[in-house]
Amino acid sequence: MLDDVNGKTILDIGCGTGRYAVKLAAAGAKVTAIDFCDSMISVAKQKKYAMKIDFICCSIENIPLQEKFDIVLCNLLLNHIENLNGPLFEISRLVKSNGYVIISDLRTDFYINKSRCFRMFGKYATDSYRHTQKDYNDAFRKNKMMLSEHHDLVFTRNMVKKYRRYFYLVGSTIGYVFKLVKMNR
Numbered sequence: 001m002l003d004d005v006n007g008k009t010i011l012d013i014g015c016g017t018g019r020y021a022v023k024l025a026a027a028g029a030k031v032t033a034i035d036f037c038d039s040m041i042s043v044a045k046q047k048k049y050a051m052k053i054d055f056i057c058c059s060i061e062n063i064p065l066q067e068k069f070d071i072v073l074c075n076l077l078l079n080h081i082e083n084l085n086g087p088l089f090e091i092s093r094l095v096k097s098n099g100y101v102i103i104s105d106l107r108t109d110f111y112i113n114k115s116r117c118f119r120m121f122g123k124y125a126t127d128s129y130r131h132t133q134k135d136y137n138d139a140f141r142k143n144k145m146m147l148s149e150h151h152d153l154v155f156t157r158n159m160v161k162k163y164r165r166y167f168y169l170v171g172s173t174i175g176y177v178f179k180l181v182k183m184n185r
């Protein structure tokens with residue numbers, strides 16, 4: 001879904017340990033990567049090409065940036081936020097009018113209940129929330145973004161190697177990936 005990123009400005013929101021940010025920086029993009037978890041950012045900063053990235057520790061709900069980006073990414077973060085409107089307002093505010101946004105989210109109904117926490121790097125824990133396609137469509141419209149592509153995230157046999165206990169999900173749709181453009185109005 002990403003076109004050639006060389007020379008493009010990219011905002012990676014909820015960059016985690018930087019798995020996308022470093023690849024994009026290596027491919028010649030000018031990357032700004034944000035996450036509210038400083039221990040995630042510390043891990044990302046150890047990686048090759050991290051020196052080319054501007055990291056900011058902040059929440060998606062209040063991003064201290066004014067410039068707009070060619071591409072805004074937000075992968076696997078929004079399932080940790082109950083109300084989509086605040087984050088989507090920020091995403092829409094920060095993408096250029098001729099740019100695009102890529103969002104992925106897990107269908108939390110497949111593995112989770114509301115109390116399950118994200119604890120990978122200790123200090124922070126957030127609940128998870130389920131968003132339906134309608135929740136997304138309403139929030140996209142409200143924040144002046146239009147869906148240009150939609151793909152299902154399917155749990156593959158390859159993924160079982162990493163997430164063994166979810167073997168029973170092979171072939172199931174576990175999430176969504178959306179590509180969005182700004183509406184011109």
Ligand SMILES: C[S@@+](CC[C@H](N)C(=O)[O-])C[C@H]1O[C@@H](n2cnc3c(N)ncnc32)[C@H](O)[C@@H]1O
Pocket residue numbers: 013014015016017018019020034035036037040058059060061074075076077080081124126
């Ligand atoms: C599942 S990880 C995904 C990391 C990365 N995007 C990836 O796909 O590898 C979710 C990340 O979102 C961050 N996060 C969760 N809620 C956030 C918030 N309100 N503001 C900023 N970052 C947040 C977490 O700290 C975590 O690093």
